[in-house]
Amino acid sequence: MKKILYFLLLFLSFTSYSATQRIELMGMVCAFCAQGIEKNLQDIEGVSNVYINLDNYFVVIESKNTAGISNEKIRNIIIDAGYDVNKIEIISESVEDIRKKYEKK
Numbered sequence: 001m002k003k004i005l006y007f008l009l010l011f012l013s014f015t016s017y018s019a020t021q022r023i024e025l026m027g028m029v030c031a032f033c034a035q036g037i038e039k040n041l042q043d044i045e046g047v048s049n050v051y052i053n054l055d056n057y058f059v060v061i062e063s064k065n066t067a068g069i070s071n072e073k074i075r076n077i078i079i080d081a082g083y084d085v086n087k088i089e090i091i092s093e094s095v096e097d098i099r100k101k102y103e104k105k
Contacts, residue, residue, distance in 0.1 A: 018048060018062050018063055018064055018065065018066065018094075019062070019063050019065065019066050019067060019068030019069075019090055020060060020061070020062045020063075020068075020090065020091050020092070020093060020094055020095060020098075021060070021061050021062075021063070021068050021069065021074065021088060021089065021090055021091070022058055022059075022060050022087075022088070022089050022090075022091045023058060023059045023060070023061070023074060023078065023085060023087070023088050024057060024058050024085070024086040024087040024088075025037075025057055025058065025059065025078055025083050025084060025085050025086060026057065026083065026084040026086060027082065027083040027084055028052075028054065028057060028083055029054070030054070031054065033054075033083070034052040034054055036081055037052060037059060037077075037078065037081055037083065038050050038052055038059075040077050040078075040080075040081055041059065041061050041074075041077060044061075044069055044073065044077070046063045046064050046065060046069060047061050047062070047063055047064075047069065048062050048063060048064045049061070049062040049094075049095040049096070050062075050095070051095045051098055051099045051102075053098075053102050055102075056102070059078075060091070060095050060098050061074070061095070062094060062095040068090060071088045074088055075088065
């Protein structure tokens with residue numbers, strides 16, 4: 001039993017956790033808009049995945065660490081690209097889960 005607990009603790013210590021942030025924005029109306037935002041967000045150090053949903057006006061980014069990317073940094077990048085940020089929140093779903101959920105429709 002002790003060996004199982006040690007193995008479990010060792011496994012958990014090597015497992016990396018990530019943060020997923022959902023950003024609601026205004027002004028993004030076409031694929032060209034989405035492409036520019038996606039490129040700018042993927043260029044942030046620490047971002048591992050980005051999903052953009054044009055129909056529902058949101059962006060989801062996943063970072064390589066649990067802290068996520070600062071809201072100020074995200075807001076500045078999106079505003080500099082010419083769009084308005086309504087809300088930024090940390091969510092429990094991964095980018096892949098959200099992508100699957102919305103691309104089924």
